[in-house]
Amino acid sequence: METETSFNGDYGPRRLNVELANICNLHCSYCFRADENLYSSHAEFFPIDLLRRVIAEARTAANITRINFTGGEPTLHPKFAETLRTIGDAGLTTSFVTNGWHFDRVWPSIQENRNAVSHVAFSLDGVTREAHDRWRGKGSFDRLVRAFSRCYMSKLPFGMKIVIRRDLVDQLEQIAIFAARMGAASLHFVHVMPTSNALADDSALTLDEQRVVEQEIAILARIFKMDIGIDVGYYNIDETRPPCAPLAGTSMNIDYRGRLSLCCNLSGFRGAAEEQDVVADLNVESFASAYARFLSLVALQLQRRKDALAALRAQALTPDVYTGSPCLFCLQSFNKIPWH
């Protein structure tokens, strides 16, 4: 999951989203990472040497200025401090998404590399201990609040990310109040990725429900100073511009194996064999040549979407959520749906 995916008119800095680890210490049922990777595979971590080389090449080839770390859980990387140092040494900035469980442990690394870390994004599942820990395990909420306090007291900007499950729909304002009370700089909501029928039935919102929620989030965004938004993936059939940063060519994703792919939601998802979204293995190919193919795939995918929308328009049909949502459209067109 990226840390800068809210689409509010610009696509953010040119950046790489690097999956630092394929594993996670928590097991959230709605996670769109592959179970096989997270829990069945042996742990794999992004190599530091490869990170250094890719950063150098990507700066030249794609003018990237920023690296976001994702996972799995990025703080599980055994050389987490060194990854941060690598970014600082390159004169870039970084942020990472974390569940906060290991934040105390990595806090000294963050402080040592404070110049490189622009902010931290924490995944949240509820604004009470009971609600959050129901999804993330006992003790998770307390660790998270402690992490918020560390950041706030140290003036390290931090944000919260929360998946809008059905049971959270009537708590949006409490979530915003909680985030503001904790001193968060941002609060980003994201719709559920329906990774199973059961999850879709239990937790995902219908398109109409999504729209109501999006309006409420927009209201909260006007009231609060902190940056409140909804991450891309929401229904958006505006064809005048790319619907997300990857399709605008400004955000590139590299999985824990070092493979450049179009979107972090897609790479290696649950045994998806074709992996049409994977552009290149950067272990054996330069970023420059991979990036050229990346841009070709972006153009192809944008055209696919345009054609799909045009076809529906010709039949006077309204695009359903699987076409209107850019995330679901890509997942579908890359044969990742139905979920394996």
Next chain:
Amino acid sequence: MSSDLKGWLPVDAVVVDGRPGLWWMEMLDVSLAEPFFQQTVERAKTDGTKRGELFTEFDVLLQLEKELESVPPTGFIFHSSRCGSTLVANACRAITNSVVLSEANAIDKLIARFFTDAADGGVKESVYSVFLRSVVHALGQRRRGNEQHLFIKFACTSFAQLERITRIWSRVPWIFLYRDPVETIVSNIDDPPTWLLDDDWRVLSSIIGAKPSDVAAMSLEERCARSIGSFYSRAVALANDRSMLLNYNQLSVPVISSVLEFFKVSPSAQEREAIARASGVYAKEVSGTRPFVADADAKQKLASDLVREMAGSWANDPYRRLEEKRK
């Protein structure tokens, strides 16, 4: 950021560049001595001291709530306008180590958002409720360190949001002051307050239960009569064991002292003397030197036929029911 606001008070609720927020002023050394909070703000602006001022969004309140020590509310004063509520507020001010917030813009404008900007059950209703609690926390902060009591006198229109307010502070006792409808209307017509003249008719529209365009077309007499009638009816419906109803014609030093006791404050002999002094002067005058004159008879004599007609149509019946409830 928020800890830097110790000693600063939110002096107004404003909208800047389309964003709702608060206007703050550095008031660490300023005593809230005037009958109305905004009079204190004006004095602070012109007393020759260079004071910081700034705008913040509401978010900062939530941080302040964690960081600033504040006096919890002791009692709330609601009223139907021009009925002695300022006298009672001034009496509260006579209590040692008390803070009296009298019709502070930051509070009453935020409450007004419940009328204008928060549909029932929507996200804004909850958010504004939390902000309201936080604004009171910020205004009630212990700036000197020895504050013990916090009394809040609301604008009369805020009484229409009593249920929301008491949902936030369910255990805080409150009083409702009111007066004979004819006398109230005459006083308001003689010197019309802003709440009766506001261009944004949504607040009165909600209170009266009429369309904003209809409110705009009403005479002042009708607008006032229907408003106070609504306040009386609300008081009849919502008065309970945590509330006290008080008619202007009851006001006396012993009665005001009983209000304080209702707020669980026992005035000392010295404080009773101060209350007596405060009761002897015209309540709303800043200098506190203009003698108070009971004017019920004069107001009755001044009442026009229209005033009596409007009172009869919209306010007399709920007033009678309120009196029955009080007795």
